[in-house]
Amino acid sequence: MSTSNKKVGDSTNLKNTKIKPKIGLTGSFGRGNYGDELYLKNYQYWFGGFADLFLLSGLSRKPYLIDFNKNFVDMMDAVVLGGGDLLVPHKHPIDLDFIDSVYLRKPLHVACIGVQVTRHDKDQRVVTRWQKFLSHENVKTISTRDTGSKAWIEEHIKPSVTINSFPDMVCALPLPPVSKPKDDLILGIVTRHVADPKNYRLLEEIGRELISRGWKVHHIIGGVSGHGKKDFENASFLDIPGKETIYSENLDDISKALGSCTLVLSYKLHTTLVSVMYGVPTICINPVVKAKAFMASAGLENHVFNATDPELKNVVLNSVPSAPDPFKVGKLRDEASTFMKELGAKIYNDFYESQLNSIGLSEKAIFPE
Numbered sequence: 001m002s003t004s005n006k007k008v009g010d011s012t013n014l015k016n017t018k019i020k021p022k023i024g025l026t027g028s029f030g031r032g033n034y035g036d037e038l039y040l041k042n043y044q045y046w047f048g049g050f051a052d053l054f055l056l057s058g059l060s061r062k063p064y065l066i067d068f069n070k071n072f073v074d075m076m077d078a079v080v081l082g083g084g085d086l087l088v089p090h091k092h093p094i095d096l097d098f099i100d101s102v103y104l105r106k107p108l109h110v111a112c113i114g115v116q117v118t119r120h121d122k123d124q125r126v127v128t129r130w131q132k133f134l135s136h137e138n139v140k141t142i143s144t145r146d147t148g149s150k151a152w153i154e155e156h157i158k159p160s161v162t163i164n165s166f167p168d169m170v171c172a173l174p175l176p177p178v179s180k181p182k183d184d185l186i187l188g189i190v191t192r193h194v195a196d197p198k199n200y201r202l203l204e205e206i207g208r209e210l211i212s213r214g215w216k217v218h219h220i221i222g223g224v225s226g227h228g229k230k231d232f233e234n235a236s237f238l239d240i241p242g243k244e245t246i247y248s249e250n251l252d253d254i255s256k257a258l259g260s261c262t263l264v265l266s267y268k269l270h271t272t273l274v275s276v277m278y279g280v281p282t283i284c285i286n287p288v289v290k291a292k293a294f295m296a297s298a299g300l301e302n303h304v305f306n307a308t309d310p311e312l313k314n315v316v317l318n319s320v321p322s323a324p325d326p327f328k329v330g331k332l333r334d335e336a337s338t339f340m341k342e343l344g345a346k347i348y349n350d351f352y353e354s355q356l357n358s359i360g361l362s363e364k365a366i367f368p369e
Contacts, residue, residue, distance in 0.1 A: 023052070207240035281322060
């Protein structure tokens with residue numbers, strides 16, 4: 001574009017054009033994990049109004065197709081990686097959807113990722129690879145979804161970019177409205193694939209007892225596609241006569257099933273998170289680090305049990321656990337929303353500035369409300 005007749009004031013014309021930044025999204029997407037797919041819905045909600053969004057995960061890794069990957073990424077104005085447990089210190093090789101160097105051809109924002117610390121060992125090849133990736137000059141921002149992940153990355157990866165920590169970004173996602181049944185008491189149970197059905201025995205006792213008291217039991221499948229199929233096949237191991245299995249390929253159906261419950265017992269992080277954000281009394285029954293961190297942030301650290309802990313039965317059957325504190329839920333929502341707004345503003349303003357620079361102008365960018 002020729003700039004010979006351009007004036008600084010002409011930047012107003014740029015503001016009024018319909019040109020949008022193109023944002024490439026990558027991570028553990030398209031595989032059917034409920035939480036990961038909610039990240040995409042969250043990006044659509046927060047970024048879809050000012051940007052065109054493209055999915056980069058799942059790019060073909062064939063060596064002879066690398067030029068196609070480069071050309072596709074080069075169409076983007078920014079790349080966003082995350083969230084989820086993308087950094088697994090002990091797992092080699094690293095999934096290329098998480099750490100492909102082709103993403104570094106454009107400004108990269110690492111968004112609310114977690115470090116999976118279910119094991120204390122680490123593979124130095126993994127650490128070295130992440131060190132190289134996150135130290136690249138095109139990595140513009142790094143954020144984690146919990147302070148433990150932030151501390152781990154600061155200690156072991158030591159990127160030059162400041163790391164920030166926010167609540168899981170799904171806390172910022174507006175959830176579909178639900179109308180709770182007036183007279184029904186519903187126990188929602190979310191399982192995940194387990195190798196040994198004995199992990200479900202205590203849940204069966206709880207479900208059968210509550211049914212005898214007039215409750216309904218909804219066995220909610222917290223996944224779609226391959227993940228959902230695997231969990232659904234495993235659901236037969238939970239033997240509660242009279243239970244209703246909720247199985248859908250629609251993410252909103254899963255969310256609404258959680259929101260309509262009186263009490264949720266959840267094996268999975270994001271079914272736990274969504275239940276809490278709906279204000280439903282929720283107990284996490286898979287006390288991994290990331291789940292305990294989230295429950296503590298919601299003031300629910302006493303609502304975390306192993307699914308085989310006899311105390312779980314006592315807690316559930318003696319009284320329905322208290323609902324999440326609305327103030328703390330609201331704080332999680334506000335902090336996650338602030339993160340999404342700030343990230344969106346950063347991407348848009350950098351794009352706007354680059355457009356001005358390309359035609360020889362300069363002006364403070366204004367993020368569209």
